[in-house]
Amino acid sequence: MGAMPSTRPHPLHDPVTRWYAEQARTLPWRSPAVDGWAVLVSEVMLQQTPVARVLPAYTDWMARWPTPAELAACAAGDAVRAWGRLGYPRRALRLHGAAVMCVERFGGAVPSGYDDLRTLPGVGDYTAAAVASFAYAQRHVVLDTNVRRVLARLVGGVEYPPEGGPVAAERAVAAALLPDVPAEAARWNVAVMELGALVCTARSPRCADCPVAARCRWLLGGKPRWDGAARRGQTYAGTDRAVRGKLLAVLRDHPGPVARVELEPVWAEAVQRERCLDSLVADGLVTPLTDDLFTLPT
DNA sequence: CAAGCGTGGTG
DNA sequence: TCACCAAGCTT
Numbered sequence: 001m002g003a004m005p006s007t008r009p010h011p012l013h014d015p016v017t018r019w020y021a022e023q024a025r026t027l028p029w030r031s032p033a034v035d036g037w038a039v040l041v042s043e044v045m046l047q048q049t050p051v052a053r054v055l056p057a058y059t060d061w062m063a064r065w066p067t068p069a070e071l072a073a074c075a076a077g078d079a080v081r082a083w084g085r086l087g088y089p090r091r092a093l094r095l096h097g098a099a100v101m102c103v104e105r106f107g108g109a110v111p112s113g114y115d116d117l118r119t120l121p122g123v124g125d126y127t128a129a130a131v132a133s134f135a136y137a138q139r140h141v142v143l144d145t146n147v148r149r150v151l152a153r154l155v156g157g158v159e160y161p162p163e164g165g166p167v168a169a170e171r172a173v174a175a176a177l178l179p180d181v182p183a184e185a186a187r188w189n190v191a192v193m194e195l196g197a198l199v200c201t202a203r204s205p206r207c208a209d210c211p212v213a214a215r216c217r218w219l220l221g222g223k224p225r226w227d228g229a230a231r232r233g234q235t236y237a238g239t240d241r242a243v244r245g246k247l248l249a250v251l252r253d254h255p256g257p258v259a260r261v262e263l264e265p266v267w268a269e270a271v272q273r274e275r276c277l278d279s280l281v282a283d284g285l286v287t288p289l290t291d292d293l294f295t296l297p298t
Numbered sequence: 299c300a301a302g303c304g305t306g307g308t309g
Numbered sequence: 310t311c312a313c314c315a316a317g318c319t320t
Contacts (some may be wrong), residue, residue, distance in 0.1 A: 052307085054303080239302095241303055
């Protein structure tokens with residue numbers, strides 16, 4: 001016989017989900033009325049972009065494109081422009097591509113299966129699991145940076161999870177903690193994520209407000225500092241990323257096509273400027289109309 | 299698989 | 310101040 005779901009209060013599930021019920025933020029993509037599209041849009045926007053900056057863009061986006069079909073009917077450039085300054089604008093292109101796939105292959109809806117979700121551009125392991133769990137109440141391990149940090153501390157007793165993507169050991173820990181009942185697993189996933197976002201934060205964790213502080217191996221061990229190699233030091237100013245951002249900002253804020261000469265003031269070094277413009281074209285974020293006239297993709 | 303990809307707030 | 314950080318994905 002398979003194990004019956006326990007009805008006894010779980011030492012971690014119970015306090016964390018109760019904390020979530022009382023302390024969670026009210027966010028539009030958590031409304032009971034949302035569908036797969038609303039969750040997908042929020043998840044892609046939230047990839048490496050903080051909630052506070054996503055909120056206004058998300059509201060505008062969903063008002064304009066409430067279903068995949070409406071976005072799919074627009075030019076990809078419209079999505080890039082609506083993306084604004086959320087960062088990593090290739091995500092806008094991929095979200096547009098995902099909308100097209102939803103229309104052409106999934107009857108206009110965001111698919112509910114993990115494997116189908118993974119076929120959408122811009123949807124990796126985390127996003128597929130998150131959509132399947134949050135929008136469709138399926139049982140999946142959802143491992144984002146918040147969950148990884150919470151489990152690293154709570155179970156692993158260390159300040160931070162390993163650098164790079166989630167490793168097998170982390171998946172095993174998360175899988176072992178995942179409730180058996182799908183709806184409960186989904187609630188646990190969002191609750192742990194929220195705990196990481198509000199309490200078990202990277203910089204200054206508020207352990208005094210943590211519902212499972214008494215069971216936290218990291219806290220019990222005296223909150224030892226991260227002893228691994230120094231964290232990455234990613235300088236930004238002067239990188240191709242920065243130049244690409246400046247170039248695309250001109251295109252975004254300009255209603256029509258932009259002449260090459262209009263792009264020159266954003267960066268003085270012509271070699272790097274041209275390389276970045278070429279890479280934007282190669283990525284499909286910019287379309288050359290003529291030798292020196294550019295526009296967002298049509 | 300390590301590197302590349304935007305942007306802005308903050309401790 | 311400035312390095313770090315924010316619901317990762319792709320090649």
